[in-house]
Structure formats: C-alpha cells, structure tokens
Amino acid sequence: MSDINYGDPNATPPMGQAIPLGLQHVLAMFASNVTPSIIVAGAAGLAFGGAEQVYLIQMAMLFAGVATLFQTVGMGPIGARLPIMQGTSFAFVGVLAGVAATQGLSVALTACLIAGIIHFALGSVIQKLRFMFPPLVTGLVILAIGLYLIPVAIKYAAGGAADFQMAAESFGSLKHWTVALTVVVVSLACKFLTKGLISNAAVLIGLIAGYCVAILAGMVSFGGVTKAAWFQVPTVMPYGFEFSLGAVIGVTLVSVVSAIETVGDASATTKAGAGRDATDDEIAGATYADGLGTAVAAVFGGLPNTSFSQNVGIVGMTGIMSRHVVTIAGIFLIVCGLIPKIGAVISSMPLPVLGGGVIVMFGMVAAAGMNMLTEVKMSRRNMIIISVSLAVGLGLNLVPSAVQYLPGIWKTLATSAVAPTALLAVVLNLMLPQDD
Template identity: 60%
Template sequence: MADTSIGTPEQLRDPDYTPPLHKAIPLGIQHVLAMFVSNVTPAIIVAGAAGFGFGSNSPDFPELLYLIQMAMLFAGIATLLQTITLGPVGAGLPIVQGTSFAFLPIMIPLVAGKGVDGLAALFGGVVIGGLFHALLGTFIGRIRFALPPLVTGLVVTMIGLALVRVGIQYAAGGVPAIGTEEYGSALNWSAAVLVIVVTLALKFFTRGMLAVSAVLIGLVAGYVYAILVGILPVASITGSWNSAAAFALPDPFRYGFEFSVAAIVGFCLMAVVSAVETVGDVSGVTKGGAGREATDREITGATYADGLGTAVAGVFGSFPNTSFSQNVGLIAMTGVMSRHVVTCGAIFLIVCGLIPKVGGVIRTVPIEVLGGGVIVMFGMVVAAGVSMLSDVDWNRRNMVIFAVSLSVGLGLQLEPQAVQYLPDWASVLMVSGLLPAAFLAIVLNLVLPEHLPEDTAAPEPGRHRQPTGLPLETPRH
C-alpha cells in the first residue's frame, strides 16, 4: 500500500515527482538493500571459477576486491542512466540496474581455472555484447514474437538449473575444498542452513524493510555465526580491511581486451533474452507504480541503457548489467514511482563502489555463508522460470519442444565431454547448455506447425488455452 505521507496519490504515480529528501534517501537505500547481495554475488562466483585465492594474502586478493568494487560502481552508473537519462538512453523511470545472473553460465566456462588470464576475453565479450544489446533497442518490439513464455521460461529455468550446483558446492565448503575432510562437514552446512532459515523467517513472517532485505540480513546472521564458531577468524576481517584502500578509481582495460568468438557469440545471444526480459520489467514498473502500459520511448530507452551500461562496465572490468525485478516488486509494494528515489540509491552504490574497503568486508563473507544465500537466490531463478512456463499452453507440440530443448541443454551441462572434439569456442557455448537449449526452443517454435496431427481441436478436460507472449514481468535475480 502506498504511503500517502510521502505525497498525494497523483504525485506518487509521477516518475518526475521528488519526495522530501529525508524520505527519498531511506527509500533509495531500501532499493539498494533489495538488490545488493544479488549484485555482488556474480563477481565472487566468477572469481571463484577462475581460481582466485580468497585470502587477504593471496596475490589475487586485489583483483577480487576490484571486481566487487566495479559491480557496485557500475550498477550505480547504469541505474543513473535509467533514472536521469542521457538523450535517448534511459527510460526515465525508477529502474534499478545490477549485475545479471543470466550470463553466469556463459562466463564460468570462459574463465574456468584460467585466473586473471581468462578475463581479457570475457570483458571483450561484455563490451561487444553490450553494444549489440544497445542496438537491439532500435527494433526490440519486432522480435518479441520469437520469444514467447515457452522460450523465455525455458531459458530462465535453465539459468537456475545451471547455477544450483554452485550453491550446493559453496554451502559444503567451496570448490577448493572438494575432496578434503572439511568439504560437506556439519559445521559448513550449519552456517548455510542458518542463512536459509533466517532468510525464510524474515521473508514470510515480517513486513517492510525486514522482508525486503531478508537475504542480506540472513547473510549478516550467518557472518556473525561464522565468527562465533571459528569459521571466520577475526584476524581475516581486520587483514582484509587494512589491505583495502580507502578510495580508488576504476581502471580502464585493467585486464586487457581480447576478441573471443565464444565470448562474443555467447554474450550477444544472451543479450537478446536479457533485452526482452527488460521489456517485461519496464512494463512491470509502469503497471505496478503508475497503472499504465509502458510507452515505446520508455522501452527503447531502457534497452539502450541496458546495453550502454553493460558496454561501459566491460571497459572497466565489470559484468553485464540488467534491470532487477525484485525492485520492480518493491515499487509495486511501496507505491512510490519517483525515479529520483532510485537516483538516491544509485548515488549510494557509486559511493560504495569508490571505496574498496567495502569490497574488503564483502570479500570476508565465508563461502559457506554465501552458499546459503545463493541456494535461495538460484532456487528462486528456477521458480521464476517455472512460473513463466505456467503461461504456456501445454499441448503436445509445446511439450515436444520443451522436452527436446531441455534434454539437449541439461544433458550437455551434465556431460561436457560429449562435445570435446568441437573447436574450443564452440565447446564453451555448448557446455553452458543454455544457448543450445534456447536455440532449439526458438527454432522449433518458429518452424513446427501450431498443432501436431494427433492433437485434438478441443482442449483436454481441465485445461484452458492461454495466449502466448511475454508476461508483463519476468522475475529476475
């Protein structure tokens, strides 16, 4: 329910309305709390996949801090593009941008075990993919027909399925601990389970700020528990704090720039799906906050900002940015449509991104504690995909498309050696599982007849047909 003490109902539905500063700032920070964990987690996961050492004495420690710092900084900058706008770039709406989980199945194989050396190709793909994403803004409306809920729901479900293994590995002690006595120990799992329990308790039994920031508070509870039981030595915290600078600016092309076919193709293909999901988020913002449909100008501007924000982030060593759906829900809950509220949150993110000591504290979160949080987040990605699939008319045709696409995509994830004779660039794309599944679903959906011969003309008992098309809001993490 909207808080009318902030303004009149008409003002609350106006994106250009500026609430009193003493209320706008807390509302903006509330938006940051809702997305903060999801925003920095991809940087930690990619660093872990690359083989970075997480200790403050590790030679990779400054690089891990930098990746976390850039995730915060460029989430804030990309959000400003959406709220303040820059010519045609930006929707002029309260859209919060952050690092996308959707690209992780592409990024992890690109950097796996390569350390810092794997980042040049990755960020080359981020820049090119971001420019391609911005280009999509000129015709995004004309390609939505190729991405109905059958396709987008499958893609989102596959993203979650590709990542749930990471959550379990983290909760058990992290990839470096596999094969040791500590891996999967009761102590490790106790930290992860505590995070899950606290998160669920806050999400379902509280309201307001506590419910919105449930995952963040759950991680704080797990962090304190890890200190008390000895998982996290206090010396590690002070070492990370002292090792991190008080202020630092971003460094362009810090990791070099490399053209990789696998990275460019992967990021460009995922940009299509991300762009269409952003359309859903823009529609969700205008529907939930103002009770109207999004205009073509808003959809085009949001897509431009998505792509340009990603391209600029890639230059400075950050990952693809996208609109965050949890913040779409927050706007519907608070009833405050002001883009200037989100601007306050963006400025807060930028300040955090310029202070590496913030990243130093985040870095000390034990992998087991983080595992509890990402189990919840990645599970929600799967649930979001299933929710989208509920809009599909499950006739035999669509069941065949889904079955074939899911079998090939999930099978390649589980058995990557099946494509070992492909060129390296093609192998990286195939073993993600995501792109072959999406490609098959799109092609089959376009070329197969609407009904298989054995389909009956009438719906089966207990079923009803629903129109295909992208739902107004695609849940995203």
C-alpha cells in the first residue's frame, strides 16, 4: 500500500479500501442527486409516490452513474479521467420546473436533449468562453438558484407544494414541522459533531431520521414499494419528442453556466488531489462528458447532470485522487437505478422529510454562490451588476404577473429567476466599463 501514489488519478487502491471510499462518494451526493427529479415531477403534476415519479428518481440514479463513468473511464476525448462525481443538477430546476408545469415533460426533456448536445460541443471551445463567466457571474447565478429554491424547501417542509396541498388544513402543522426539523437538526449534528463517512453523509442520515419519525407518525405508505418491480430497464423517450425554441434557449443558457462550474470542479479536483492545475485535455474531456451525460439521460427521461462539488471536498479531505474509487461509486448508482424498489422507497418519503433535507441543501447552494462572490472586489461596477441582475431575476419570479403579456415559454423563462439573472449578469459584465 505504501507504494501507491494516491495523488495519481490512475492509482488503484485495494478493493477493501476502494469500496468504502466509493460508497462515501455516493452517500455524500445521494440526496442532492434525486431531489431535482422529485421537484420537477411535482411541477409537472405527477402523482407524489406514483410510478412516473419513481421512474424519474430511477433515471436520476442510473444516469448519474453512467455520466460518472463517462468522466472516470472515458472514451477517446470524452471524460477528464479524474475522480469527478456526476449527479442531477440543481441549476436546471428553476427553468425545467417552469417548462414542465406549463408545457409538460416532453418539452422539458426534449430541451435537455438538445442542450446536452450543445453542451457537448462546448468541450472544444470551453477555454475560450471562460472569460464570459468569471466568479462574479457564476457566483451570482448559483446564488440566484439557491434563493429561488428556498421557498420550495419551506413549502415542502410545511407539507406541500401544489395549491391543493397548501390549502389543506394540515399545511404548516406542528407534525409536519417536527418531521422537517428532525431532518435539519440531525443533519447539522452529523455534519459538525462527527467526522469522515458520517459527516459526509450528514443530509442522507438526517433524511433517514426524519423518515423514521414520519413512519412513527403514520405519514408513510409503503403501497408503492410493494407494487414496484425488482428490476426495470429504462424506456427510450418515455414522454416523446416536442420541440420549443424558448425552452431550448433557457436550458442551454443554464448548460453553459453548468459547463463553467464543471471546469471549476475539474480544476479544484486536481488542486486538491495532486496540487496541480487541470490540463486543457482534462477540462475539455470533463465538458464533453458533462454534455454527453445530459443528452443520454434525456433520451431515457433523466434530467441534466453536472459535476458535484461536495465530492471534490472528499478528494481534498482523503487525499485519494484515484478515479477508480469514483468508478465504483458510479457502478453502485447504476445498480440502484435499475431497481425500482429503491426509487419507490425514496418516493414514499413524505414531503416534510424532503423539505427538511432541502432546507439544508438549498441553503448550501445559496451559500456556495455567496462564497464565490467573496472572490469579487465589491466595486461600484460589480455591485451594480449584482444588484440589477438579482433584482430583476428574483423580482420577476416573485411578481410573475409583471410579464403576463409575454408569450408562454418566454414568460416561463422570464420568471424562472435563474435565466434572467444569468443573462443580465453576462451582458452587464461584458458591456459595463471596468472601474478606474
């Protein structure tokens, strides 16, 4: 073991060490990976706990694993061949939830497919586009994503997201908040009072604790788990192909931001694990894998994926940069994605349990954006870009009637919070002169 160079991506730790390390990577990202599918399924009007929602959860696990193998194993120029963990991206939730609610999952997934292909093509020019997305822009976009999602977290914690759920007498009840706060308290306790595997899986452990409390409170039905099969292969284009230019533009805009985030994660991984900068081939390969993973997932009903930053932290913490460890994690996710009963168990989780988890997760997304903005000098120019982009992006989301005369999909994009914030941040950053 002493002869193994753990800073080398090609290092192969013994299986007795590699399997627990791979499981650690899965536990750190598992909750964040399945949550976007649950939210988009709810926005599309799919029955909570129903077969269609279970299927979307399956696809989130399956194609997070597939996209991870694209990164770690690679094919030709595709893949960074670094220990980069892929998962379903929160960045797309705002746009996709709006599109799914107004035009259906067929339009949303078609947009994901086309955006994934465009994202793939970015691999050849990503280095030339980086100047458009400095920390000012990417930090703003990530902050907007977190702030947009926080009200969703509060609604889930209180017991519902749809209008009929929010109108129910039980909405906001002490029972719902007890379950949600159990998740929050246990997650924080595990994160800050423990180390290693338990600390990295803090949110997942919190969800399990909240789930147990919900079972004791009689809030969980296992009917869907009983009916679910033990094995199922994915379906090609389960919702059909339906093109909408506005939806494609919106999802592609977020894809560009996601590509820049992946570049940052690739660079952070090599810094954390090997103390060096990522090469041009590694950055291009990571972007190719990102886009290919998104496009392939969309073909089978999965949402866009991206690199997961929390897993970069595990590489830095353990000092083990072996891509083979993360390959094991990807295989584990693929196996989970082929077993509908696992998706059914996740789908049986009551909304307040999920709400407690996403309060933590969405808050962390917003905090990550704020952390990126700390790298930015708060000059008058930059403060104007931040204030105008956030004010318009979040303001239109809070007052959607302000753009009620825009045609369908354009209104959806304008009120998605993420798309207008990203567009304004990029344009203003390119147009406004630098301060003296």
